[in-house]
Amino acid sequence: MARTQQQRKADTRERLLSAAAQLFAEHGIDAVSVDHVAEAAGRTSGAVYDHFGSKQGMLLALLDEWQQSLVTVIAAEFELASTVAERLRAVAANLIVHPSEETRRLLLLERELSLRAARDPEVAATLRIRAAEAHARMARGFAAWIADGIIEPVADPDTLATVFRALVAGLEIQHRLDPAAMDIDTVTAALGRVLDLELSPSTHHSFTHRRTPTPT
C-alpha cells in the first residue's frame, strides 16, 4: 500500500486520528482505550505511542487537525438555501431535528470536548482558538447580511453571532434529550427570534404542540 516509510507513517497517522475521532465521538473519550483506537485503525497501541506519546497527545493532535466544527457545519448549511427563512430552517433541520448520523457524532464530540475543556487547560487552549475563528467567521457573515440589507440591523454582528452559536448549541442539547418536545417549527421560530423574524407557528398550535415527555 504505502511504499516509502514516510508515506507509511503518514498513512498510519491518518488512520489513527480518523479512528480516534470516530470512536471518541461515538462512545466518549474516556470509554475508548488506546487499544480500541489502534485496533480500529488496523494497528496496535505501539503505533499510537510512537506517534503521539500518550492518549492525551493523540487527543490534542486530533484537535489540531480538526476542521469540522459546529460553525463550519452551520456555514455549509447556509449555502444551501437562498432566503433567510429557508436558511434558518435548513440549520434547524440538518443540525438539530434531523441531523445525519455523522453530524450527530460531530456535535456530540464537540460537546464532550467543550466539557473536557472546563477541566483540561490544554484542550481549552486549542478549543478557544477554534471558537474565536468560528465566531469571527459567523460575525462577518452577519455583517455582510446587514450591509446587503438581507436582514435588519437588530443588533451588532458580534452579538448576533454570539447569540446564534449559543442558541444552536443549546437547542441541540434540548432536542437530543427530548426530541418529541421540540419540532422543526419551534426550532426555526427560536432561531428566527434572534433576527426578529416572525416565523412562529400559529399561536394556537404552538401552545399545544409540546408533548409531555415520554414516560420511561
Next chain:
Amino acid sequence: MARTQQQRKADTRERLLSAAAQLFAEHGIDAVSVDHVAEAAGRTSGAVYDHFGSKQGMLLALLDEWQQSLVTVIAAEFELASTVAERLRAVAANLIVHPSEETRRLLLLERELSLRAARDPEVAATLRIRAAEAHARMARGFAAWIADGIIEPVADPDTLATVFRALVAGLEIQHRLDPAAMDIDTVTAALGRVLDLELSPSTHHSFTHRRTPTPT
C-alpha cells in the same frame, strides 16, 4: 449521632449522595471512584454497594433527589430584581459572567449529565422529566409576564422558554471556554434579543470589545 438503625442508614445515604454530588461536579463522574465518594462521606465502599448496588445506581439515586437544576437557579435569580432588564442582567451576572463557585459546579454537573444522557438511556429518562418540568415552569413565567404586560408578546411562551433555556446554556458554554471574549453587556444584550429588548452596548464599542483569545 444517629440512634436507630433507620436513622443511621438514612444519614449514611445522605452523606453518600451529598459527597457524590460534590465530587462528581468538581472532577467529573468518571474521574471519581466509588472509594473516593465513600471516603468523602466518612464511610467505605461497602456502604455504597449496600445502599445503591453499583456506581450507576448511586448516580441514578442522586438524579432522583436532585432539585437544583439550571432552571431552578434561573428562577431564583429572577426573584431578585424588579424590571425585566435588571432580571436579565442578574441572570447574566450570576449564572454566566460571575457565578459563585457552587453555581459553577452545578452548571458543570448539569452539562456532564446531559452529555451522559446522550449515551445512557437511564440517565436520559430521568433528566427528560426534570427538563420538561423546568420548561413548563419557565413557560408559565413568561405567560404571566405577557398577561401582565411586562413584556411584549413577541412569541408564544413555549418558544420563549425554549429559546431562553437554550440561550443560557449556550452562553454559559461559550463564556466558560473564553471568558475574555464575552463581557456582561454582551451577555445581557444576547438574552435581551429574545424579548426584543434594546440592551445592546453602543455599536462602536461592541465591534471592538471582543478580544482575541489569550494565546496558549
Next chain:
DNA sequence: CTATGTAGATAGCAGAGGCTATGCAACCAG
C-alpha cells in the same frame, strides 16, 4: 549486498477501579 535507521508489533508491568464475599459490632425482638 550490507549496515543502519525506523515504523510498528509483542509482551508485559503497575496501578486503579468496580465489585463481591465475608466478618463484625450495634441494634432489636422475644
Next chain:
DNA sequence: CTGGTTGCATAGCCTCTGCTATCTACATAG
C-alpha cells in the same frame, strides 16, 4: 439475656488501561 438481623468495614479478586521495554521486518544509504 440471647439469637437473629442490619449496616457497614475489611480484604481481596478480577478486569481493564495507560504505558514501556524490547524486538522484528522493512526501507534506505553507501
